[in-house]
Amino acid sequence: MASALINVPAKAKRGDIIEIKTLMSHIMETGYRHTATGEVVPRDIITSFTCRFNGTEIFRADLFPAIAANPFITFFTTATQSGKFEFEWIGDKGFSETASASITVE
Amino acid sequence: MQLRPDTTRRRFLGLAGGAAVAGAVPVVTVRPAEATPAMLASAIRSVTGGAEVKTGKVKLDIPPLVENGNTVPMTVSVASPMAPEDHVASIHVFNEKNPQPNIGNFHLGPQAGRAQVSTRVRLADSQKIVAIAKLSDGSYWSATVDVVVTLAACTEDVI
Numbered sequence: 137m138a139s140a141l142i143n144v145p146a147k148a149k150r151g152d153i154i155e156i157k158t159l160m161s162h163i164m165e166t167g168y169r170h171t172a173t174g175e176v177v178p179r180d181i182i183t184s185f186t187c188r189f190n191g192t193e194i195f196r197a198d199l200f201p202a203i204a205a206n207p208f209i210t211f212f213t214t215a216t217q218s219g220k221f222e223f224e225w226i227g228d229k230g231f232s233e234t235a236s237a238s239i240t241v242e
Numbered sequence: 243m244q245l246r247p248d249t250t251r252r253r254f255l256g257l258a259g260g261a262a263v264a265g266a267v268p269v270v271t272v273r274p275a276e277a278t279p280a281m282l283a284s285a286i287r288s289v290t291g292g293a294e295v296k297t298g299k300v301k302l303d304i305p306p307l308v309e310n311g312n313t314v315p316m317t318v319s320v321a322s323p324m325a326p327e328d329h330v331a332s333i334h335v336f337n338e339k340n341p342q343p344n345i346g347n348f349h350l351g352p353q354a355g356r357a358q359v360s361t362r363v364r365l366a367d368s369q370k371i372v373a374i375a376k377l378s379d380g381s382y383w384s385a386t387v388d389v390v391v392t393l394a395a396c397t398e399d400v401i
Contacts, residue, residue, distance in 0.1 A: 153355035168341045195354065198347040202340050204313040204362035214355035
């Protein structure tokens, strides 16, 4: 059900600053909404997003209910060597998703 | 004697009725978002540990007038060389009037090259947004933007 969209340049020159864009489909239910009967709709959000490059953490985000549905996060990194980016989303109700993307650095 | 078509039709109608009921169940209750300037101050204190927060260096890009608070694009950038000895360690974004003062914490390092993050946020009311950057030397810098929201998010009804 859950699916990720990752945008990483396939190639880069050594030393280039590259932008990484990520989107994970998720409702990000805030836990502050109520049904007609007054019951709270339980919180269901992604709480943590991590990006690792060749096993080293390069970016991490703690997310809160104030992040919109389908969390879209972009950030930058310096291309130093060819390798693999690994992305991980962790959330409520045991939510855990991963994705990866490779880059060739010349 | 054709019993079959009749039973399937009956079953179909039963299912359709059930679906209509399920679709109609959750309806509206609007609760006002809590005003939380004190919570904002305490959330900032929990990040900075009471250290002085100076204004500057941080740029917070967010539309000043927002039609739909459910998804508001936001970009935080910090003027920094991003060198190992002088870089941005983390960026923290807060709001004043959502039910919760935190929006997001972003941890980066010198390898980022550029201290900039973008995401989409929810805003429950017209309010102040504060972005704080922690630099590697332990200093804190901030930027504040006032946003007017016409359709609020977070606490609205379940459709």
